[in-house]
Amino acid sequence: MPRFRAILDTMPPYKAGKAVVSADGRSYKLSSNESPYEPLPSVIEAISKAASQIHLYPDPAATGLTNALAERYGVPPEHVALGAGSVTVAQQLFETVSEPGAEVVYAWRSFEAYPLLADLAGATSVRVPLLGETHHLEAMADAITPRTRMVFVCNPNNPTGTVVHAAELEAFLDRVPEDVLVVLDEAYREYVRDADVTDGLTVYRDRPNVAVLRTFSKAYGLAGLRVGYLIANEPVAAAVRKTIVPFAVNHIAQTAAIASLAAEEELLERVDSVVKERTRVREALIAQGWTVPITEANFVWLRLEERTTEFADACAAEGVAVRPFAGEGARVSIGSPEANDTFLAAAAAFRNA
Numbered sequence: 240m241p242r243f244r245a246i247l248d249t250m251p252p253y254k255a256g257k258a259v260v261s262a263d264g265r266s267y268k269l270s271s272n273e274s275p276y277e278p279l280p281s282v283i284e285a286i287s288k289a290a291s292q293i294h295l296y297p298d299p300a301a302t303g304l305t306n307a308l309a310e311r312y313g314v315p316p317e318h319v320a321l322g323a324g325s326v327t328v329a330q331q332l333f334e335t336v337s338e339p340g341a342e343v344v345y346a347w348r349s350f351e352a353y354p355l356l357a358d359l360a361g362a363t364s365v366r367v368p369l370l371g372e373t374h375h376l377e378a379m380a381d382a383i384t385p386r387t388r389m390v391f392v393c394n395p396n397n398p399t400g401t402v403v404h405a406a407e408l409e410a411f412l413d414r415v416p417e418d419v420l421v422v423l424d425e426a427y428r429e430y431v432r433d434a435d436v437t438d439g440l441t442v443y444r445d446r447p448n449v450a451v452l453r454t455f456s457k458a459y460g461l462a463g464l465r466v467g468y469l470i471a472n473e474p475v476a477a478a479v480r481k482t483i484v485p486f487a488v489n490h491i492a493q494t495a496a497i498a499s500l501a502a503e504e505e506l507l508e509r510v511d512s513v514v515k516e517r518t519r520v521r522e523a524l525i526a527q528g529w530t531v532p533i534t535e536a537n538f539v540w541l542r543l544e545e546r547t548t549e550f551a552d553a554c555a556a557e558g559v560a561v562r563p564f565a566g567e568g569a570r571v572s573i574g575s576p577e578a579n580d581t582f583l584a585a586a587a588a589f590r591n592a
């Protein structure tokens with residue numbers, strides 16, 4: 240038997256959202272914050288064309304996509320670093336800063352991959368409890384020690400959907416020492432409608448220790464292809480680029496991401512529709528008597544505590560897969576109107592049971 244790293248014994252596996260099917264064959268997957276829309280025809284066409292090149296390795300520097308992102312956001316291409324999904328870019332960030340004894344601070348509960356990536360990188364997780372349902376940035380700043388190498392601010396936060404506002408973020412960034420990397424995880428940025436939420440891309444240039452993490456998985460509907468990216472000043476982006484496994488972002492993924500940027504207007508109209516549904520779902524839940532934090536992402540959060548598993552099971556019986564965090568609550572993605580209606584009916588039935 241080979242000897243494995245001891246940390247693997249204590250690491251729970253990443254639990255991805257799974258689809259469920261009701262007894263009468265209905266299935267609505269609201270457990271992974273995916274786009275409810277099928278790919279655009281223009282994206283499928285680009286993928287089909289790219290298929291003729293898959294006997295060749297992809298462009299390792301993803302030059303076309305890097306330039307397209309740089310142009311889209313008005314940043315130099317040197318500020319862009321790509322990865323196979325933003326979770327992989329997050330892993331690269333851990334590779335970039337971790338060494339024995341390194342501490343990484345993040346809110347909890349937040350994106351489940353942070354503790355796993357910290358464990359894998361040999362870093363020590365410092366989890367700072369949410370205040371209510373929101374990042375407690377003051378406590379996070381207080382948690383920084385001389386051993387801290389990185390802080391994640393997930394904005395909007397997964398799974399609560401809550402945001403940190405501009406003034407509190409600025410005050411927080413002012414408190415973080417310059418040798419500590421602050422990662423603004425903006426996987427859900429395109430769904431934000433609150434004007435008082437900082438777009439990380441407007442602040443990173445003046446802050447050499449700030450990096451912005453984004454993804455094509457949610458608003459751009461490419462979860463299955465795995466493309467994410469980081470935008471930061473050159474030293475950070477260059478360090479992250481060094482940590483990528485060669486050819487990690489494949490040719491089809493690069494092509495689809497470029498085609499999605501070209502079709503952005505249409506994709507962002509879809510985001511608008513999801514945001515409208517988000518308002519409808521939240522208001523309907525509140526009318527049913529639930530407490531639902533204001534969400535700026537493509538999901539809602541219900542704090543169910545000890546009834547979480549029971550709730551997830553009740554939704555599953557109706558064919559609705561939600562994302563339960565046992566003992567805490569359930570995160571439910573905004574899906575198609577039909578999926579949302581089915582979820583709302585299940586939520587109402589649970590309340591009235």
Ligand code: PMP
Nearest residue numbers: 324325326350397426454456467
């Ligand atoms: N960050 C956050 C906050 C997320 O919720 C997710 C996906 N659940 C990711 C990063 C990773 O997304 P991807 O790897 O698909 O880009």
